[in-house]
Amino acid sequence: MDLIRRREFVGGAVGTGVLLGAAPGVFAAQKLADIHAQIERGHDAAVVRLQDWIRQITIAAEDRGIEEGCGYMMQLAREAGFQHVERVPTAGHPSVFATLDAGAKRTLGVYFMYDVKQVDPAEWSSPPWEARLVDVPGAGKAIMGRGAVNQKGPQASFLSALHAIRAAGRKPPVNLVLIAESEEEIGSPNFADAVLAPQVRAALEKCVGIFMPEAAQSLDGTVQVSLGAKGVVELELVASGAKWGRGPSQDVHSSNRARLDSPAFHLVQALGTLIDAKGDPAIDGWWDDVRALSAAEERMLDVAATRMSEATAKKSMGVTHWARDADWRQALEDMAARPTVNIEGLVGGYTGEGGKTVLPHRAVAKLDLRLVPDMTRDSAVAKLRSHLANHGYGDIEVNVSGGYDPTTTPADAALIRTLVRVYEGEGIEPIFWPRRGGSWPGFVFTSEPLKLPAGHFGLGHGQRAHAPDEYYLIESSNPKIAGLDGAIRSFVNCLYALA
Template identity: 60%
Template sequence: MDTFAHTHVRFRHTLVAAICASLLVPALALAAEPDLAAIQRAVAGQHDASVKRLQDWIALPSIAAEDLNSREGAEYMARLAREAGFQKVEILDTDGKPGVFATLDAGAAKTVGLYFMYDVKQFDPKEWSSPPLESKIIDKPGLGKVLVGRGAVNQKGPQTAFLSALHAIRDAKQPMPVNLVLVAEGEEEIGSPHIGQLVHRPEVEAALRDTVGVFMPAASQDTEGKVGISLGAKGVVELELVASGEKWGRGPKKDIHSSLKAMVDSPAWRLVKALDTLVSEDGNTITIDGYPKAPPISAEEKAMIAMSTQLRSEAKAKEQFGVAHWIDDLSWQQANERLISQPTVNIQGLVGGYTGPGGKTILPHRALAKIDLRLVPGMKKDDAVAALKAHLAKRGYGDIEVNVSGGYDPTSTALDAPLIQAQRTVLERRGLKPYLSPRNAGSYPGFVFTNPPLSLASGHFGLGHGSGAHAPDEYLLIESSNPAVQGYDGAVMSFVEYLYELGR
């Protein structure tokens, strides 16, 4: 507008001035701030319907690992997108589970990408104090009322809160500040093996290329209300190592009596011995020959971690995780430096032979280890898998099968990316002082956005609190008893504010 005024300062004719004034009206209208109070009223008015939307979604579990409800999950995700205002919604098939691609054209100047997942982790109802698909709302001392259910915080709760933000903006008759491009997959919990087949379809990639970046809704506050901004995530590889008498050529090809161990080799012990070569004696340092090296932690990353550890409680973290010591009895800051900077080889589970009541005295013909490898920036999934296979072969364990089910590279985004700076602005405007983290210790397939050919910013955002991802009694905070921690409606409003800030 300053340029416009200076360009026309020499024009004094009344008619020209009138024309100039009329031209400014649309610009002023576009620059007007949204009526956040009206949106807040809409959020409060739709609270029950929003929570019911989440409960209904949780009642339909899509579990990729169990091949359960994948098509139904995609159809439900598509329905939720249409109801939230996305005009174009498509279910896209892959060589695995289907995904959803949707766009919302608001006629806005900027476009924002969204990453959703509609699948959830497996669960055993016997381990839960509240049925995992019933989404009961219970009192949780020190927090308030929480909704307990599989997917409550990972990720259906935050995603539903984001969709509720779109409903509220529309119900309040406020303009959508940005256009949206949504990619939703149904295989995140098995390592997103076909995410590339969704994102790199020509029409999807073209739509994402115009975005300022891609973010994943989250409930990022801890129990005290503190919140961090993460600049990336570790990569992951999910795989199985299988030792069998058939592949080995030694040991039995079927389970036999355990007394025969005196003269027959054991595939189960072979797997144990092979696993032992992957890590140091304490299990904490990777010893795979030729494994990709993690770059040293930088001074900037150390400074971020130092700030975050000062703000977060070590005692509460230990209580939450149920641990008494960190590796090597490291200090709180040193443990977090290790958490952020180090790759890992983790045994998720060991399966072999008889595991029921009592004993069965057998010599199992087959044993399996479920493994995940976490990778930091500078490491590649394919390099890690290749090194693992070569290591086993070199050590004489080439018969052990390495079955990779999914995985992807790490992700990293610059602090000055508008997608990240908008998060900081929203949080600081609320009086929050977010700490920075170089990356999440967990993983999500953000690499498909941050790596070429898209090379976009990617991250997580959202207020609110939840916990128990992948574990029994997973929950999302609905009504908070602590003003510093946002409940469900506060989480919805954080997405409203974020969208408007991105639109600016």
């Protein structure tokens, strides 16, 4: 999933973490001790719940294990107490819709994803589908595998919270509406189909907001509370001799370059027009809809810049200079407020070892575009197409594979204020963050017609989403971060706070 782990998007923070064991927080006073005891009792089952889920491979990008993953997600929901569980077809892969009626006053929406990112097993120190328990220096014992933190770990912990509540003989303090998609990693191209299906929409309309479980703690114990996320478009630009009407329509010997145009160079020249000399987007009209940060958002960044470590952020990415030689405050602002044009990948002609004297007839650039309010996915794609046409590259195919608008939730939404209070109850002062640099399809909840607040929450720790050796912490050896039981406890506490 495209949410950014903290290490990736704001770097290490100068923390205010607390020893969770020693500071049980405000909820001990609320007499949740019986549930907390069930969390400890259910620990081994919760570990197995996550391991087994990781072993159930679902990769939308590879059309792999979709139906199996869907059935597995439905089973997980049933086991956690959801009375109604339903497969929701879309134009692409199915979502899962489930409701848990606890007879409570309030209803909470919960967003899950059950697909994961692709892997190259050769890059992993522990096999990505074995979900082994490994030692992570500075953190503790963790489950390593694809999806461990993104997003099965936090989601499994949330489900384990429901198991613990039931094991204590209680009902959840809020009713729940779960919507789980299987295409998050390819840009959620059909998620709105599922969310706006009549029965799903009707259920979501009753919710006080949407909640997404996460593992929010950095190694130093700090936690961010994000009030939105950038939108994204993922696409391929494809230059080909056939569409261009110039150059070859099949790979030919490279000597022909003397008398034939090159689709690969045509692509290179087109790409060159998409950014300016400094690397900023230069697509015609790209900046027209960019809304400036509010004074309140600017203040959040001021605080974030003092609480987070620039050195740690740079070190974690192997970086010596920010773009445009920005200072730390500006680099944080760029993450929150600057739209981007990124090359994810370049593929053209001969890509193996050494060289091969061919003039390729086709070349592809994989791009992602990050959007800020008030940009939209549709207007961004339209601007890109129009830009290419206006600059002589109208023949280049723009194949959009996924994407969605930016999402924003007000800082004063009841959902957000409650989540913050739960953190504060654990002795954690979260860092407010105007907008994540990464993306998630929250817009389907926060935009018309639902207009729900949407927030992320969860103690616990994990890293390396989309990368090799992804992990989710089980037994913490670091007093500033919670392990599995602490994460589950935070979800229990959160549900009671929201009630």
